[in-house]
Amino acid sequence: MSAIDWTVIESADPCFNPGQLHHKETVFSLGNGYLGTRGSFEEGYPGACPATLINGVYDDVPLTSPELANSPDWLSLTIIIGDLDTEIRHRFRLDQGIILHYHRSLDLYRGILTRTVRWRSPAGQTLDLEFERFISLDDAHVMALCCRLKAIDFEAPIELHASLNSYADNEGVFHWNCLHQSELENTIGLHLQTKRSQILLGMAAQLIVSDETVSDETVSDEAGSIAEIQSVAIHGCPTLIAKFNARSNQTVTIEKRVTVFTSRDTDAPLAAAQNKLVGLSNYETLRSAHEAAWEKVWQANDVMIEGDLTAQIAIRYNLFQLIAATPREDDRVSIPAKTLTGFTYRGHVFWDTEIFILPFLTYSQPALAKNLLNYRYHTLPGARRKAAALGFEGAMYAWESSDTGDEVTPTWMPGCDGKKLVRIWCGEIEQHISSDIAYAVYQYWQATGDDDWMQARGAEILLDTARFWGSRVEWNEDRHCYEIRNVIGPDEYHEHVDNNAFTNRMVQWHLQKAIRVWTWLCESYPERARELAQQLGMTIERLSHWQTVIDKLWIPQDADRNLIEQFEGFFKLEDVNLADYEPRHKSMQAILGIEGANQRQVLKQADVIMLLYLLRSGAFTDAAEGYDRETLAANWDYYNPRTDHVYGSSLSPAIHAALACEMDSPEEAYEHFMRSVLVDLVDVRGNAAEGIHGASTGGVWQAIVFGFGGIRLTEAGLIAEPKLPKAWTRLKFQLQWRGQTYSFDLRSADSQDDRRDSAAIDSRLDLQRH
Numbered sequence: 126m127s128a129i130d131w132t133v134i135e136s137a138d139p140c141f142n143p144g145q146l147h148h149k150e151t152v153f154s155l156g157n158g159y160l161g162t163r164g165s166f167e168e169g170y171p172g173a174c175p176a177t178l179i180n181g182v183y184d185d186v187p188l189t190s191p192e193l194a195n196s197p198d199w200l201s202l203t204i205i206i207g208d209l210d211t212e213i214r215h216r217f218r219l220d221q222g223i224i225l226h227y228h229r230s231l232d233l234y235r236g237i238l239t240r241t242v243r244w245r246s247p248a249g250q251t252l253d254l255e256f257e258r259f260i261s262l263d264d265a266h267v268m269a270l271c272c273r274l275k276a277i278d279f280e281a282p283i284e285l286h287a288s289l290n291s292y293a294d295n296e297g298v299f300h301w302n303c304l305h306q307s308e309l310e311n312t313i314g315l316h317l318q319t320k321r322s323q324i325l326l327g328m329a330a331q332l333i334v335s336d337e338t339v340s341d342e343t344v345s346d347e348a349g350s351i352a353e354i355q356s357v358a359i360h361g362c363p364t365l366i367a368k369f370n371a372r373s374n375q376t377v378t379i380e381k382r383v384t385v386f387t388s389r390d391t392d393a394p395l396a397a398a399q400n401k402l403v404g405l406s407n408y409e410t411l412r413s414a415h416e417a418a419w420e421k422v423w424q425a426n427d428v429m430i431e432g433d434l435t436a437q438i439a440i441r442y443n444l445f446q447l448i449a450a451t452p453r454e455d456d457r458v459s460i461p462a463k464t465l466t467g468f469t470y471r472g473h474v475f476w477d478t479e480i481f482i483l484p485f486l487t488y489s490q491p492a493l494a495k496n497l498l499n500y501r502y503h504t505l506p507g508a509r510r511k512a513a514a515l516g517f518e519g520a521m522y523a524w525e526s527s528d529t530g531d532e533v534t535p536t537w538m539p540g541c542d543g544k545k546l547v548r549i550w551c552g553e554i555e556q557h558i559s560s561d562i563a564y565a566v567y568q569y570w571q572a573t574g575d576d577d578w579m580q581a582r583g584a585e586i587l588l589d590t591a592r593f594w595g596s597r598v599e600w601n602e603d604r605h606c607y608e609i610r611n612v613i614g615p616d617e618y619h620e621h622v623d624n625n626a627f628t629n630r631m632v633q634w635h636l637q638k639a640i641r642v643w644t645w646l647c648e649s650y651p652e653r654a655r656e657l658a659q660q661l662g663m664t665i666e667r668l669s670h671w672q673t674v675i676d677k678l679w680i681p682q683d684a685d686r687n688l689i690e691q692f693e694g695f696f697k698l699e700d701v702n703l704a705d706y707e708p709r710h711k712s713m714q715a716i717l718g719i720e721g722a723n724q725r726q727v728l729k730q731a732d733v734i735m736l737l738y739l740l741r742s743g744a745f746t747d748a749a750e751g752y753d754r755e756t757l758a759a760n761w762d763y764y765n766p767r768t769d770h771v772y773g774s775s776l777s778p779a780i781h782a783a784l785a786c787e788m789d790s791p792e793e794a795y796e797h798f799m800r801s802v803l804v805d806l807v808d809v810r811g812n813a814a815e816g817i818h819g820a821s822t823g824g825v826w827q828a829i830v831f832g833f834g835g836i837r838l839t840e841a842g843l844i845a846e847p848k849l850p851k852a853w854t855r856l857k858f859q860l861q862w863r864g865q866t867y868s869f870d871l872r873s874a875d876s877q878d879d880r881r882d883s884a885a886i887d888s889r890l891d892l893q894r895h
């Protein structure tokens with residue numbers, strides 16, 4: 126293993142770039158599935174956007190929808206040269222003084238973020254600082270940071286302020302009331318409550334300041350505590366203040382260990398945080414346990430690419446962020462669209478989880494996939510309330526979901542210009558999510574053979590959402606068919622459309638599987654079938670209605686051209702040539718306006734192509750149900766050039782990458798893949814500052830496995846038909862299928878002559894250069 130393959134680097138010569146502050150805060154986010162923390166600086170920076178988001182800690186926001194509340198900033202560490210008795214007092218901050226050296230790196234293998242800085246204060250005192258932090262993957266409730274500080278050319282008093290700052294806001298909205306705080310010798314504690322949802326949070330921190338080296342030459346064996354530490358009761362921001370005299374070339378180590386619990390975990394979160402802190406191992410031991418946990422995760426989940434270092438680091442980065450966002454123990458939370466790294470979409474959960482992210486977990490860590498599906502099981506009551514409120518039967522999942530499963534999509538949002546409010550219809554009419562969830566349930570069942578879970582929970586999700594569709598479809602007497610009118614398909618540039626092919630075909634598939642699962646349940650688990658028959662009204666009439674809907678549901682298509690029509694009337698819309706709009710830096714909707722895009726054949730994201738991907742032949746769905754290659758080719762040629770690949774949606778490039786491989790175009794696939802895998806690292810779409818694109822992190826894994834790896838899941842086992850891009854000489858990954866681990870080590874035939882290694886090394890992810 127070489128460190129270079131596992132490291133994301135930001136270096137600056139000599140200054141870091143404040144213009145990229147927010148983008149880099151996202152890139153250097155850390156997490157452990159329980160919480161995530163953006164990569165803000167310990168000492169702060171003007172305009173910084175620090176955030177720690179604990180999954181499931183939602184609070185209401187007046188007049189709009191609930192959001193994940195920004196939890197106290199645990200990073201806060203201020204370093205001041207001088208004290209009240211000295212004439213000159215300078216706080217270490219990168220917007221003042223001179224940055225002589227700056228380097229930040231994220232070690233993906235160990236889950237450790239490091240920053241080294243040589244800084245000269247406005248008074249000319251030079252300081253070397255080496256920061257390190259981690260959020261423990263070994264113990265969800267533990268975070269720690271360390272700073273090694275060395276005075277290079279001065280001797281002076283140094284003051285450290287280490288706080289737990291509850292004044293963390295969500296872009297101006299404050300969620301916490303401070304109930305109590307504690308300050309003792311070298312520990313502090315905070316007890317908070319969200320203003321509306323009344324969730325309690327307890328956080329505790331301890332500060333240790335030690336002197337490891339007496340000078341560069343003389344290393345002392347025993348670390349000694351050198352600072353006098355006091356606590357200060359600043360309301361809502363308990364702070365530990367440590368003072369010591371810095372001597373030239375002396376390295377002082379500052380360690381801050383932090384624990385956190387909420388009332389979602391225990392009745393007394395502050396006591397839990399304090400107790401954990403008391404019994405906590407030292408920094409090194411905590412870090413070793415954390416590193417060991419990451420090592421274990423990588424052993425089962427790594428993807429190795431040889432011949433293209435950029436792609437290698439980038440895929441590992443995506444998996445790192447995906448794993449950092451995945452709840453490991455809690456099955457009442459899911460993965461928000463921006464993971465736990467940003468405020469956009471308020472921590473809400475979309476189809477991004479089931480369709481884009483879940484396959485990675487289903488096929489590599491099925492126990493974690495099950496947790497996420499359980500979230501949908503636990504939120505069935507919310508889905509039932511939504512269906513009932515709109516006059517339907519069964520369960521209709523929220524387009525945007527938080528803790529209860531009730532619909533939380535905002536109704537109005539500022540438009541592209543940031544001024545005019547735009548009506549958001551997705552909460553009412555983007556309904557395909559119910560089938561997307563059913564798809565993920567079935568996929569998990571097929572991949573794992575977990576009959577226990579399927580009978581106990583999965584079947585109920587699948588059947589109750591099928592009940593919803595049974596009541597949602599409308600009979601058209603003139604055409605003598607069923608229809609689904611007034612929806613939004615995956616391509617959100619078109620609203621209020623009739624018979625969206627993706628929605629209708631997925632509903633057809635969903636009802637087919639519902640009948641199949643029901644039959645299986647009656648045969649294999651008759652008691653559970655009886656229970657559900659009563660609970661959901663599973664009658665012969667209902668089943669026969671579903672069968673009629675399957676047979677008679679309208680799927681718009683142009684049979685002569687072998688084209689599926691995205692929705693009724695799509696082919697009659699004005700056509701566009703996207704090349705006419707180049708060069709551009711905005712979405713086609715921003716250019717054409719909402720109505721303009723609505724009236725043209727331009728797609729925000731894969732829609733028919735998405736359908737073909739999900740129901741492709743050789744996917745876990747029955748081969749007979751899949752689309753053949755001719756259909757794929759015809760529709761690919763039609764829809765691919767009409768899709769707003771760069772500025773439309775971050776969800777679809779990875780799916781285009783996977784299907785381009787199936788079209789035998791691995792180089793075109795590579796282009797789509799890189800757009801997706803670098804979306805956050807090099808900020809392809811200019812919005813990475815808002816948080817990690819969660820769906821894209823899962824999408825690139827699918828592009829690797831089902832696209833470049835060409836994996837087909839068949840009854841007879843797994844088959845690989847690899848389509849590697851020229852530069853890749855080797856692709857290696859593992860999959861779990863029906864209780865077995867399958868390792869794939871795919872090498873390109875002409876690997877030796879056509880390597881991109883040297884070029885790739887030049888284009889290492891030194892983010893500053895992009």
Ligand code: IFM
Pocket residue numbers: 462470475476477615617774776820
């Ligand atoms: O779920 C997506 C949707 O498909 C496109 N807009 C953004 C959402 C959240 O990522």
